[in-house]
Amino acid sequence: MEGQELIRAQISKRRQGPPTRIQRINEARILEAAEEIFALNGYSGAVLERIAERAGISKPNLLYYFKSKKILYQEVLEHTVETWLVPLEEIEESDEPAEAFERYIRIKVEYSRTHPFASKVWANELIHGAPHIGRYLKRRLQPLIDEKARIIEHWIKQGKMDPIDPYHLFFIIWAATQTYADFGEQAAIVKGKKQLTKADFDTAADTITAIVLKGTGMVGAG
């Protein structure tokens, strides 16, 4: 269990032409089912039979589309990472810090609410030390964060916000926004509910936004 290297290269490519209608439907169904099963059980705990079942096909049929459990898992991971990075890319130097971060926080909380399985798969991979996707992450995430860190440092020089370590600021925001997906059950238990509601997520976004914006001096103390 220590995957790496370019994921694309490992994926079953037995096709010559474009994917058929059946292929597109089945692969999409499998990936969706896999996301949920991997999220709920982890990599080792996930059983291919159950993923196939949930996708409405047989296990050998699943293996026909994805040559191995590992490859299927990596496809799921890659999909979640890319979605995860999109809102980060939208932070630009020309933005007002308060607006950029409020938008970023709200998008990430909303993503936690609508894609809890994706977030959990991702969290699981990270907890175990990113064994399947570490190298990819280094190539893809590190340069992106370095770029955004420079933007924040620029904002700090301009006096638009307090002097804060940009990396830790991102860690805190990631942690705070994703905790509602990853540890949603804990939050629900603490709040005495069966499940978090949309209102809970909205309050979460409000609270995180308020603390981060005021706490970093992006907006004047209220």
Place this chain on the structure above:
Amino acid sequence: MEGQELIRAQISKRRQGPPTRIQRINEARILEAAEEIFALNGYSGAVLERIAERAGISKPNLLYYFKSKKILYQEVLEHTVETWLVPLEEIEESDEPAEAFERYIRIKVEYSRTHPFASKVWANELIHGAPHIGRYLKRRLQPLIDEKARIIEHWIKQGKMDPIDPYHLFFIIWAATQTYADFGEQAAIVKGKKQLTKADFDTAADTITAIVLKGTGMVGAG
């Protein structure tokens, strides 16, 4: 995999008197080894043979001390939860909010640094919906949080801090402090390091403390 009920009741109690020296040593060794293996591999991915190996004994011998994998896992969980709750209990109404929260944040970051495996085991359990420890959590954590929430609401009424949802404040602090243990590899990758250093944890504690204290109005805007 949906354990519950009083954990103590399930644990092998074949003893009449107090534990012997050998028992204490071996049980401690096993629990320490188990914590690491469960943290690194998850419940399903953890192999008893490996835990035994790391504890320096044979697998049947491990099963002699803990009757099943599930029971061993629950013992590890229970141990981590109790440690986790200690600093929370220390927050008291007579405290100054800024002092109480700064202390709480620093203790939790330090705990993340010194007990990364415990934190990961715990995170893993929560991600999967707290299947083994959900009920215990409800009985133990919920009342405690309710109590601390009342203290915070009292502080808010006294004008000692901004009106903030106390539950979400705790979620944010838990997430921010534990992210350095749970997702430490990600943080290291982003920072271009192999591993986080003590200095990184100190900066983390400083940053979280600064943002939370200022962001909640516990200290005047600097």
Place this chain on the structure above:
DNA sequence: AGCATTTTTGACCAATCAGTCAAAAATTGA
């Protein structure tokens, strides 16, 4: 020393599960 109790382990079993394979069924294209 010698007996009782605790501790330790090799050998084994049964269940689970990723992955294979050959053949059947469905689909496509002329």
Place this chain on the structure above:
DNA sequence: TCAATTTTTGACTGATTGGTCAAAAATGCT
């Protein structure tokens, strides 16, 4: 219609692993 291709699956296999058991080894006690 009918042959070529793609899709689907039942039946297997081999490896892994949680847990058992009986017997051996170590320890404690008088």
